[in-house]
Every structure is written in C-alpha cells, then in structure tokens.
Amino acid sequence: MFTRRRFALVAITLSVLILVLAAVSGVLLLLARNDAQSGLSAVRAAEAEMQTAQLERAPVQHITRAEIDLRKARDAFSGAAGLLGPLRPILDRVDWLPGEGHRLTGAPIAADMARDAAAGTLLLLRGLAPAASVLQGAPHGSSRTSLVLDRLAGSRSLFIAACGQLDSARRSRRRLTAAQAGALGSSLSTLDRRLPQLRDLCRGLELLPALAGFPRARTYLVAYQDSAELRATGGFIGSAGLLTLNRGTARQQFRGTAFAQENATVPSPQPMQLYNREPFWLFRDSNWSPDFPTSARLERFFAALDLHREADGVIDITPQGAADILAAVGPLTVPEYHQVITSANVAQLADYYAHWAPNPGPAALAPGAQSKVFIAIVAQYVLARLSRLSAADWVRLAQKAGDAFQHRDILVWTSDGQAEALLRADGAAGEVSRQAGDYLYVVDTNLSFNKISPYIHVSERYSVQVRSDRWLRARLVLRFTDSAPADLATHGRGPGYGLLGGPLDYADFVRILVPNGAELIDQSGWAQPWSPGEAYGRTMFSGYLLVPWRKTETVTLDYVTPPNVFDWSAGSIYRLMIQHQPGGHPDRIRVSVTSDGATHRWSAPHPDLDWSVSTPVQPQPFHAVPLPAAPMPVVAPGQWIEPHTFLAKPGV
Numbered sequence: 002m003f004t005r006r007r008f009a010l011v012a013i014t015l016s017v018l019i020l021v022l023a024a025v026s027g028v029l030l031l032l033a034r035n036d037a038q039s040g041l042s043a044v045r046a047a048e049a050e051m052q053t054a055q056l057e058r059a060p061v062q063h064i065t066r067a068e069i070d071l072r073k074a075r076d077a078f079s080g081a082a083g084l085l086g087p088l089r090p091i092l093d094r095v096d097w098l099p100g101e102g103h104r105l106t107g108a109p110i111a112a113d114m115a116r117d118a119a120a121g122t123l124l125l126l127r128g129l130a131p132a133a134s135v136l137q138g139a140p141h142g143s144s145r146t147s148l149v150l151d152r153l154a155g156s157r158s159l160f161i162a163a164c165g166q167l168d169s170a171r172r173s174r175r176r177l178t179a180a181q182a183g184a185l186g187s188s189l190s191t192l193d194r195r196l197p198q199l200r201d202l203c204r205g206l207e208l209l210p211a212l213a214g215f216p217r218a219r220t221y222l223v224a225y226q227d228s229a230e231l232r233a234t235g236g237f238i239g240s241a242g243l244l245t246l247n248r249g250t251a252r253q254q255f256r257g258t259a260f261a262q263e264n265a266t267v268p269s270p271q272p273m274q275l276y277n278r279e280p281f282w283l284f285r286d287s288n289w290s291p292d293f294p295t296s297a298r299l300e301r302f303f304a305a306l307d308l309h310r311e312a313d314g315v316i317d318i319t320p321q322g323a324a325d326i327l328a329a330v331g332p333l334t335v336p337e338y339h340q341v342i343t344s345a346n347v348a349q350l351a352d353y354y355a356h357w358a359p360n361p362g363p364a365a366l367a368p369g370a371q372s373k374v375f376i377a378i379v380a381q382y383v384l385a386r387l388s389r390l391s392a393a394d395w396v397r398l399a400q401k402a403g404d405a406f407q408h409r410d411i412l413v414w415t416s417d418g419q420a421e422a423l424l425r426a427d428g429a430a431g432e433v434s435r436q437a438g439d440y441l442y443v444v445d446t447n448l449s450f451n452k453i454s455p456y457i458h459v460s461e462r463y464s465v466q467v468r469s470d471r472w473l474r475a476r477l478v479l480r481f482t483d484s485a486p487a488d489l490a491t492h493g494r495g496p497g498y499g500l501l502g503g504p505l506d507y508a509d510f511v512r513i514l515v516p517n518g519a520e521l522i523d524q525s526g527w528a529q530p531w532s533p534g535e536a537y538g539r540t541m542f543s544g545y546l547l548v549p550w551r552k553t554e555t556v557t558l559d560y561v562t563p564p565n566v567f568d569w570s571a572g573s574i575y576r577l578m579i580q581h582q583p584g585g586h587p588d589r590i591r592v593s594v595t596s597d598g599a600t601h602r603w604s605a606p607h608p609d610l611d612w613s614v615s616t617p618v619q620p621q622p623f624h625a626v627p628l629p630a631a632p633m634p635v636v637a638p639g640q641w642i643e644p645h646t647f648l649a650k651p652g653v
Contacts, residue, residue: 040077040115046070047122060133060392064126071123078116085109107181111189114173118196121166125203128156128163129396136392146388147215147248149395154210164203164427170196201403202396204427208406209399211420212314212413214246219415221246222304222312223253224288225376228319228584229352229452231445233512234288234296234412234431235319235583236454241284241304242377243312251384253377264306270646272510272531276448276497276545288317290634290642291444291512291582292537293431294421297414298636299648306651314415319584320348322410323376326383329398330390333382342379351376352452408609409583431583433514433537434611437569438576439465439473439562440539442514445585448545449508451493453485457507457548459587467575467596471564471623475515479526481546482553483507496547505550514539514580518563518628526556534644538631541644563626572623576615581608 047070050063085108131152135145174196182189212219221244226236243254268274269282270289279286284303290296297315305311327333328344335342340350354375390398405411406429413429415421424430433442441463447454462478485505495501496508519540521533527544534541548554570576575594592603596618603614634642638650 037078037081037112037115040074040081040119043070043074043077044119047074059137061130061137064130064133068123068126068130071119071126075116075119075123078112078119082109082112082116085112107177110173110176110181114170114177114192117166117170117173118192118199121163121170121203122199124159124163124166125199125206128153128159128206129392131156132395133392136390136395146250146390150210150213150215150248153206154215157207157210160203160207164200164207167196167200167203171200197407198400198404201407202400203403204406204429205399205401205403208413208423208427208429209402211417211423212246212415214250215248218245218247219313219417220244221314221316221413222301223316223318223380224300225323226288226317226319226584227352227452228321229454230449231447231454231582231584232286232288233291233444233446233582234293234317235409237447238285238288238300238317240374240377242380243308243310244316244380251387253381253384262307264303264651266652267303267306268647268649270642272446272448272545272645276501276508276510277450278498278500289446289646290537291442291514292433292633293317293409293412293583294414295537295634295636295642297412299642302636302648313417314413317412317583319410320351321408321584322405323347323351323379325401325405325410326398327379329401330383330386330394333379333386335378335382337378338375342382347376347379351379409581412583433539434578434580435538436578437566438578438615439566440514440516440578440580441477442539442580442582443479443587444512444514444582446510446512447508448510449493449496449502449506450498451485451489451495451504451507453483453489453493453505453507454584455586456483456485456489457509458482458484459585461579461587461590463577463579463591464593465562465577465595467594467618469621471567471572471621473562473564473566475519475558475560475562477513477558477560479511479556480553481507481509481548481556483548483550485550502547503550507546507548507550509546509548511544511546511556512536513542513558515542515560516540516562516566517631518565518626519560522559522561524556524558526554531645535631536643537633543644563628564623565625565628567618567623568625572620573617574615575618577613579608579612581611 047067050067050070132149135148135152174193223242223244224238225240226232226234227239228236230237245252263283265281265283267282269279269286273279273282273286282303284300284307287300287303288296290299297317300315301312324344324347327342327347332341332343338350338354342350402411406427409431412431413424415424421430425432434440443461445459458481460480464476466474468474483506485507487505490504493504495504495506502508514537517535517539521542524530524542524544526546528547530544533543542558542560544556546554546556567575575596577592577594579590587608588606590605590608590612592614594601594614594616596616601616605612634640636642636648638648641647
C-alpha cells in the first residue's frame with residue numbers, strides 16, 4: 002500500500018512538473034516570439050534608412066538612425082535567444098508535431114543567427130560612419146578619397162569584428178535543416194539574400210584601404226584575363242599594365258597585348274612545349290599555376306624581365322570582375338569608342354573589340370595594341386570616377402569588390418606581408434586551399450588557340466566510399482562536350498596551332514588536385530595521361546584531353562585517399578571541399594558519399610563558388626599515414642613550380 006501511495010505521489014508530482022514546464026515553456030516561447038517580431042520590425046526600419054536615395058542625401062543622419070534601429074534589433078534577438086536557450090532540450094524533440102514542429106526546433110538556431118547578423122551589421126555601420134561624414138562634408142577630389150580611405154583604415158578593427166559576427170550567423174544558418182528553413186518562411190529568405198551581401202561588404206571594407214595605396218603607395222601589375230580562353234587563374238592574359246595607387250590617386254601605364262620586348266629565353270611548361278609547340282615561357286602565359294600567390298609571383302617575375310621593374314603586387318581581373326566594378330561606379334561614357342559602358346555590356350564589348358571589330362580601337366595606338374586596349378581605357382575612366390563617389394557608391398563598391406573576391410573574378414597578391422595575411426584570412430588570396438578533409442579541385446587550361454571555353458559544357462560526378470578502415474575509395478567522372486558555334490571557326494587555330502585539331506576543336510590540359518597521399522588506381526579517357534605528383538600541398542593528377550567539335554569525351558579516375566582526411570574530426574565527420582576555378586563554369590557537380598551502409602547525395606547546378614558538403618560517420622579506429630610536410634613552391638630560377646613545370650634561369 003505504501004508503495005502504491007508513493008508511486009501515485011511521484012506520478013502526481015511529475016504531472017504537475019510537466020504542466021508547469023509546459024506553461025513556462027509556452028510563456029517563454031510567447032516572449033521569444035514577441036522579441037523576434039520586435040527585432041524584425043527594427044531590422045526593417047534600419048533597412049529603410051539605408052536605402053540608396055537616403056544615403057545619397059544625408060548619409061551620416063541615416064546611418065545614425067539605422068544604428069539605433071539595429072541596436073534595438075540586436076537586443077531583441079538576444080532576448081529571444083536567451084529565452085529559447087533553456088528550451089533547446091525540449092524543442093529538439095518536438096519536430097514530429099504537425100505544422101509547428103520544424104519551426105520550433107529551428108527557432109533557437111534562427112534566434113542566434115538573427116542576433117549575430119544584427120550585431121555584425123551594427124558594427125559595419127559604426128565602421129562606416131566616419132567615412133560617411135567625410136563624404137557628406139568634403140568636396141569632390143583626390144583629397145576626399147584619401148580622407149575616406151583614412152577613415153576606413155581607422156575602422157578596420159570594427160570591420161574585422163563585424164566579419165566575425167556575420168561568419169557566426171552563416172554557421173548558424175548552415176545548421177538549419179531544409180525542413181526547418183522552410184518552416185521559418187520569408188524572414189529567413191530575406192536573411193539568406195542579405196547575409197552574403199553583408200559579408201561581401203564587410204570583406205571589401207576591410208581590404209580596401211590597404212589595397213588602394215593607403216597609407217603608402219603601391220604599384221600593381223594588372224593583368225586583364227579573357228575567360229573565353231580559360232587558364233588557371235581565370236583566362237588568357239590579353240593585356241596588362243602598371244597601376245600605381247597612392248592615397249586616393251591612381252595612375253595607369255598600359256602596356257598592350259604583350260610587352261614591347263618580351264624575354265624569350267625561359268623554357269615554357271612541358272605541356273605547352275609538347276602540345277602547343279611553344280618553346281618559350283612568355284608573360285602572357287605566366288598565370289599557369291592554379292595557386293594564385295604562385296601565379297602572381299610568376300607574372301611579376303616575367304613582367305620584370307620585360308620591364309626591368311618589379312611591382313609591389315599583382316591584380317588579375319576577369320570580364321566578370323570588370324562588370325562587378327562597373328555595377329558599383331555606374332555607367333561610363335567612353336568617347337574613344339563612342340559607347341556608354343555598363344556592367345551589362347562591358348564583357349561583350351571587350352570581346353568584340355578584341356576579336357571581332359574591323360576597327361578595334363583608337364588609331365593613335367600601335368596596331369598590335371589596338372585590339373586589347375579597350376579594357377584599359379575603361380579602367381582609366383573607372384579610376385577617374387572614384388573621386389566623385391557618394392556614400393552609397395562606396396558601399397556598393399565595397400560590396401561588389403567583396404563579391405568579386407569571393408568568386409575570384411578579382412585576384413590580388415601583394416608583397417606586403419601584413420596585407421597578404423589579411424587577404425588569406427578573408428579567403429581572398431586565391432590560393433589552393435589547405436582545409437582539412439577531402440578535397441577536389443579540377444583546373445582546366447585551354448590549349449586550343451581559340452576562344453571557345455564558354456561553349457565547353459563540363460559536368461563532374463564524384464563518388465566516394467568510406468571504407469571501414471577509413472580509407473576513401475573515390476571515382477571522379479568528368480564529361481566535356483564541345484558545342485562551339487560554327488562562326489567561331491574564323492577566330493581560332495585549333496589544338497597544336499592546327500596540327501592536332503581544327504579551329505572548333507577543344508584541347509584541355511586538366512589538372513586535378515586531391516588530398517596529399519592519394520594514389521591513382523586507374524584512369525581512362527585521356528588523349529594522353531601524365532604522371533601524378535605533389536603540388537601545392539596536394540596530390541596532382543593530370544592529362545591532355547582532345548574534344549572534337551560537337552562531340553563528348555569522358556575522363557574517369559579511380560583512386561584511394563588515406564584516412565588522414567578524418568584527422569580533424571577524430572573520425573566522426575566526413576567533409577569535402579570542391580574549389581572553384583576562376584572563370585570556370587561547370588554545368589553541374591554531383592557528389593555521393595557512401596558510409597556505414599548509407600549513401601548521401603548532393604548536387605550543385607552551375608556552381609560559381611567553393612562548395613562544401615559534410616556528413617557524420619560512425620567513429621571507427623583508423624591509422625593515419627605518415628606524410629611529410631608538403632611545402633609550397635618557391636618562385637625563383639632553378640625551382641620546380643609543380644610536376645612538369647620548371648622555372649629555368651633566363652638566358653639558359
């Protein structure tokens with residue numbers, strides 16, 4: 002009897018406790034909902050203050066009001082996160098509830114994400130405010146630009162902190178499942194749209210002063226790349242110049258298609274010698290390495306041979322990078338071509354004047370430079386426009402520059418160690434990633450003597466099996482289809498300068514970078530495979546591929562990867578990073594990972610950014626393979642850059 006009474010008492014106590022918990026949870030959820038709604042209202046008010054028209058008229062006042070609104074939003078979202086935090090153990094177990102389950106399980110993550118996004122945006126505005134006061138009060142001119150850069154440089158610590166908060170918000174966003182994201186509705190969709198823009202703006206503001214010649218002047222070798230003839234860092238170098246930036250002033254010395262006197266004494270990379278019959282390595286082919294800091298040093302090395310002058314840094318720009326900048330500074334009237342140049346037409350006009358126009362450029366230029374001068378003349382007008390930018394224009398410029406960095410349509414390397422470290426920390430250095438885990442980077446190099454890269458359709462299928470000993474058995478299938486239009490036949494020579502194919506055929510030297518220590522088992526589909534080797538801290542597979550016009554060729558590689566890729570997670574998580582090639586445009590990448598009897602699949606149509614996937618795996622004992630530290634290449638005469646590429650001494 003005593004036992005039954007005791008049991009009944011415990012049952013009653015538990016029932017009361019559950020009712021109390023339910024009541025408290027309901028109150029907390031209601032309070033959290035009210036806080037979240039207050040935060041959203043404050044965010045909308047801040048967004049209204051930051052409209053372009055407002056910033057054009059009185060940037061300081063509207064930034065100040067937006068700061069007040071964002072402070073309210075941050076505090077409201079912090080309150081919601083604080084209320085939801087204690088409920089996480091309960092909310093994590095109610096996803097089965099019809100209608101509201103996924104919304105409830107996602108609510109704590111969404112509150113954290115909103116709090117960090119609001120806090121990061123608030124820090125951004127605090128950093129922008131001093132520059133806005135200059136733009137509102139100082140007259141146009143180079144001195145105003147110098148003052149803006151000075152204020153932005155002084156706010157660098159705020160921008161770094163803002164980037165950290167926005168990165169935290171992005172990490173929270175990745176924790177939301179598709180079902181949770183769908184249940185949270187339009188508010189999350191707005192954040193998904195704004196968060197990358199804010200991160201791009203943050204990155205651009207952090208980098209801008211140091212790269213723009215503040216506090217000391219910098220001279221950059223600027224290479225304008227043509228993505229229609231794809232190369233490792235974005236495209237064939239069609240023209241180049243020296244750009245000096247000094248506290249808001251800019252001076253450009255355009256050098257044309259090639260430098261006046263090209264040094265022709267350094268042997269070219271072995272694939273170029275064999276397939277393109279080009280015995281010498283010239284500046285126009287110096288962006289050979291897929292690791293941009295290495296390519297930048299090569300470009301500077303070959304430019305110095307020709308110009309007898311060494312630049313402080315290197316900037317490589319694709320047509321899309323030029324379009325991004327024009328989207329920020331606005332349309333430009335260019336009298337030399339009787340054209341209004343915009344972000345929508347700059348790439349097409351650059352291609353037209355380079356390859357199609359009967360009268361390609363200003364008659365005052367030498368014939369060899371006329372066809373390639375267009376983009377340099379546009380750059381002069383862009384530089385002149387900088388001194389007249391408004392606060393809204395500067396915000397757009399920083400955001401578009403950040404976007405171009407993220408997509409690697411603008412690549413920057415500088416010999417200034419501090420500035421280069423900043424680029425690396427922001428993921429804007431364009432280097433071969435050394436992120437731990439599985440890794441894949443497919444690098445295409447057009448060796449066809451034609452401009453048909455936009456018409457080559459590429460798809461990648463990567464399948465990996467995680468074995469019980471945690472070795473990976475991987476298969477990579479690459480499909481290349483040549484769909485070039487027939488009228489391109491008059492604007493190309495073809496593989497081997499016509500000896501290995503016609504003007505509409507495609508030749509590609511493909512390099513595939515995978516984790517260090519990977520071993521090739523089998524491969525097929527190449528016109529000629531090349532031996533594997535170590536490069537940039539990775540293992541490199543490579544081969545020469547010929548794709549006839551209107552045909553499809555398929556390359557298949559089977560290889561194994563040592564279990565070292567699990568070291569970072571102690572064997573509990575499989576993670577894959579697929580790096581994006583600047584100027585590349587694969588149609589689709591498909592990934593499947595089989596582990597512990599289950600297969601997970603992902604697909605990315607038209608990816609234009611680095612892409613990562615991950616999935617938990619059951620921890621199993623594994624033994625990492627001892628691998629020597631893989632050094633990065635030294636760009637100096639007498640050194641190997643990568644397998645099959647040796648930098649010889651000039652004149653030897």
